[in-house]
Amino acid sequence: MTARYIAIDWGSTNLRAWLYQGDHCLESRQSEAGVTRLNGKSPAAVLAEVTTDWREENTPVVMAGMVGSNVGWKVAPYLSVPARFSSIGDQLTSVGDNIWIIPGLCVSHDDNHNVMRGEETQLIGARALAPSSLYVMPGTHCKWVQADSQQINDFRTVMTGELHHLLLNHSLIGAGLPPQENSADAFAAGLERGLNAPAILPQLFEVRASHVLGTLPREQVSEFLSGLLIGAEVASMHDYVTHQHAITLVAGTSLTARYQQAFQAMGCDVAAVAGDTAFQAGI
Numbered sequence: 278m279t280a281r282y283i284a285i286d287w288g289s290t291n292l293r294a295w296l297y298q299g300d301h302c303l304e305s306r307q308s309e310a311g312v313t314r315l316n317g318k319s320p321a322a323v324l325a326e327v328t329t330d331w332r333e334e335n336t337p338v339v340m341a342g343m344v345g346s347n348v349g350w351k352v353a354p355y356l357s358v359p360a361r362f363s364s365i366g367d368q369l370t371s372v373g374d375n376i377w378i379i380p381g382l383c384v385s386h387d388d389n390h391n392v393m394r395g396e397e398t399q400l401i402g403a404r405a406l407a408p409s410s411l412y413v414m415p416g417t418h419c420k421w422v423q424a425d426s427q428q429i430n431d432f433r434t435v436m437t438g439e440l441h442h443l444l445l446n447h448s449l450i451g452a453g454l455p456p457q458e459n460s461a462d463a464f465a466a467g468l469e470r471g472l473n474a475p476a477i478l479p480q481l482f483e484v485r486a487s488h489v490l491g492t493l494p495r496e497q498v499s500e501f502l503s504g505l506l507i508g509a510e511v512a513s514m515h516d517y518v519t520h521q522h523a524i525t526l527v528a529g530t531s532l533t534a535r536y537q538q539a540f541q542a543m544g545c546d547v548a549a550v551a552g553d554t555a556f557q558a559g560i
């Protein structure tokens with residue numbers, strides 16, 4: 278696009294919007310009105326509020342994320358993988374006057390059933406900024422995406438971030454803990470453990486036992502658990518790594534650093550692209 282347009286990243290809990298003139302971002306806005314937090318308002322009304330004074334006649338609005346899910350504005354059907362990068366932009370769903378939703382992607386095989394929404398747009402941007410055969414996209418749910426220069430071939434999802442949250446806040450592991458503190462040493466210790474023994478189910482209770490017995494400071498349980506889970510994830514997904522190209526990480530600063538440390542421990546080259554940068558380049 279070379280003219281004025283609006284890009285929207287609309288997730289479950291928040292909405293981010295950017296006004297562009299060609300490649301130049303004129304202004305950005307953010308709202309807590311995610312698709313599960315509309316408080317009785319219609320998606321169209323929320324969009325109108327967020328983009329007040331942005332939309333000139335027929336200004337295109339392109340949206341990605343959970344806005345295209347069954348709890349969003351309108352279902353934007355998934356594209357089945359393998360899918361060409363170019364086909365994503367050819368399958369937009371209209372929800373109004375020049376307002377469009379980008380489709381998500383899905384995999385459905387006997388040994389792999391997966392979906393994504395929003396990450397496909399980041400993938401398009403990451404492909405332009407740091408091409409790779411493997412894109413790793415950490416977050417609440419980490420996407421591991423195999424691709425070539427033309428198409429997305431396969432992907433899997435690892436629930437590392439959500440598992441960390443659940444174990445720390447809703448299991449015996451985190452029961453009664455004091456406020457947690459940052460600790461590079463605790464993270465590194467957990468990471469080494471997870472990388473060397475990725476079958477972590479037998480190890481999870483040991484996290485609690487370690488702080489009960491005093492071998493792990495109670496304030497550092499979160500960091501150790503984070504390292505353990507990320508290490509186990511990277512080790513268990515190692516078959517996805519080809520070593521032919523640097524792995525492209527698409528994430529925020531904190532998670533990028535953690536995953537870089539894990540991949541470097543396994544001898545893998547890593548390039549990094551900020552998630553927001555990838556999204557804006559992709560949309």
